[in-house]
Amino acid sequence: MGKSDSRLRQILAQNLRRFRQTKNLSQEGLADAAGLHRTFVGSVERCERNISLDNIEKLAKALDVTPATLFEDSAP
Amino acid sequence: MGKSDSRLRQILAQNLRRFRQTKNLSQEGLADAAGLHRTFVGSVERCERNISLDNIEKLAKALDVTPATLFEDSAP
Numbered sequence: 001m002g003k004s005d006s007r008l009r010q011i012l013a014q015n016l017r018r019f020r021q022t023k024n025l026s027q028e029g030l031a032d033a034a035g036l037h038r039t040f041v042g043s044v045e046r047c048e049r050n051i052s053l054d055n056i057e058k059l060a061k062a063l064d065v066t067p068a069t070l071f072e073d074s075a076p
Numbered sequence: 077m078g079k080s081d082s083r084l085r086q087i088l089a090q091n092l093r094r095f096r097q098t099k100n101l102s103q104e105g106l107a108d109a110a111g112l113h114r115t116f117v118g119s120v121e122r123c124e125r126n127i128s129l130d131n132i133e134k135l136a137k138a139l140d141v142t143p144a145t146l147f148e149d150s151a152p
Contacts, residue, residue, distance in 0.1 A: 008133040008143050052126045057084040067084050068147035 008071070009047040012056075015070045017045050019063045034062035084147070085123040088132075091146045093121050095139045110138035 020030050020041070027041040034041075035058060043049040044059075060067040096106050096117070103117040110117075111134060119125040120135075136143040 006130055006133060008129055008136075011143075012129065050128045050130045052128050053084055053088065053132070054082055054126045056129070057082055060084075066147075066149065067087075068144050068149070071142075071144035071147055073142065073144070 006047065009050075011073050012051070012070055013045045013047050014074070015072065016041065016059065016063075019065055019070075023063065030059070030062055034058040082123065085120075085126075087149050088127070088146055089121045089123050090150070091148065092117065092135065092139075095141055095146075099139065106135070106138055110134040 016030075020027070023030075025033065027045065028038045031038045031041045034055075036055060040049070040055075041059075044051050056067055056070065060070055063070075092106075096103070099106075101109065103121065104114045107114045107117045110131075112131060116125070116131075117135075120127050132143055132146065136146055139146075
């Protein structure tokens with residue numbers, strides 16, 4: 001799946017990276033914690049993947065944040 | 077795809093129905109407005125579908141709400 005101009009993919013990618021780094025997790029470490037493939041988090045952070053709701057829920061749980069938090073737009 | 081116990085599917089389903097009804101849209105009407113199949117909204121509202129990020133974005137735009145709003149848990 002190619003890169004997308006989707007604004008929502010960008011917001012999710014930014015939040016995912018921010019919360020992951022706050023927890024000092026690598027992309028592979030977060031993937032492991034969420035029970036996802038080790039390349040999965042990287043592809044989401046590059047906006048390449050049209051991630052599904054169930055996997056969003058897994059990532060939010062692994063990061064210990066609410067799913068809504070992952071969609072908050074922190075752009076100025 | 078079978079029904080899921082996913083809490084996030086339930087939250088999205090409740091919010092989708094609530095905002096749709098506020099706009100006096102039928103499930104088919106919202107699907108049309110979002111460019112999705114006419115049975116799609118019903119299946120999401122029944123928690124049957126593992127909806128993708130791009131389709132979440134389409135529904136939020138059609139309802140004129142932010143995607144984050146669709147994930148807010150209004151449970152007591």
